[in-house]
Amino acid sequence: MLRVGVLVSGGGTNLQAILDAEKSGMIRNAKVVYVLSNNASAYALTRAASAGIANECISPSSFETREDFHRALLAAIEREQLDLIVLAGYLVKLPDEMIQRYRGRIMNIHPSLIPSFCGKGAYGLKVHEQALRRGVKVTGATVHLVDEGLDEGPILLQKAVEVKPDDTPETLQRRVMEEAEWVLLPRAIEDFARAAAEREDKA
Ligand code: GRF
Numbered sequence: 001m002l003r004v005g006v007l008v009s010g011g012g013t014n015l016q017a018i019l020d021a022e023k024s025g026m027i028r029n030a031k032v033v034y035v036l037s038n039n040a041s042a043y044a045l046t047r048a049a050s051a052g053i054a055n056e057c058i059s060p061s062s063f064e065t066r067e068d069f070h071r072a073l074l075a076a077i078e079r080e081q082l083d084l085i086v087l088a089g090y091l092v093k094l095p096d097e098m099i100q101r102y103r104g105r106i107m108n109i110h111p112s113l114i115p116s117f118c119g120k121g122a123y124g125l126k127v128h129e130q131a132l133r134r135g136v137k138v139t140g141a142t143v144h145l146v147d148e149g150l151d152e153g154p155i156l157l158q159k160a161v162e163v164k165p166d167d168t169p170e171t172l173q174r175r176v177m178e179e180a181e182w183v184l185l186p187r188a189i190e191d192f193a194r195a196a197a198e199r200e201d202k203a
Pocket of ligand 1: 008009010011012013014015044088089090109110111124177181
């Protein structure tokens with residue numbers, strides 16, 4: 001059973017989609033065992049606690065230097081002995097050392113069809129504002145592996161979502177979450193876990 005850690009900063013609806021997928025049996029080869037946030041008031045931590053999952057807040061503002069924060073973050077991740085790290089709305093840039101150590105085992109959900117509307121400053125509602133400003137008729141979500149770049153790692157899954165003429169950033173964000181993010185992330189985790197289990201069977 002793959003040990004999964006989920007890093008969050010906000011409401012945790014993507015985390016909830018993963019937990020619901022475990023419950024429904026859609027995810028059967030992986031289990032969320034740890035949730036970490038940089039934001040003590042992230043409702044995602046409440047969702048983790050309600051599900052009986054170990055969770056904590058490690059905030060950059062609690063440390064003298066960025067290096068101290070990175071050390072604490074890495075120590076927490078190592079302690080949990082995770083096989084897969086999932087960024088579900090986590091808004092803090094990971095230290096390169098962590099990306100090197102977990103290369104190929106960190107995935108992120110982004111609320112657009114990368115390479116559109118991604119990179120610096122493209123997060124949360126801003127992504128949908130950019131899509132509406134550009135006038136695209138189709139947007140969606142992307143799950144990709146995380147490397148040292150910003151939203152540049154290998155793409156794992158994508159799902160398209162129609163943009164409606166009367167969409168606001170909020171209505172578009174909601175549709176992209178419901179129709180794409182909450183579908184893709186659990187599937188990407190199960191695909192990853194099943195492939196790992198098959199590799200183990202062959203070994
Ligand atoms: C979502 O919009 C996701 O696309 C982005 O951050 C937001 C996280 O939402 N990465 P939630 O905390 O999972 O509800």
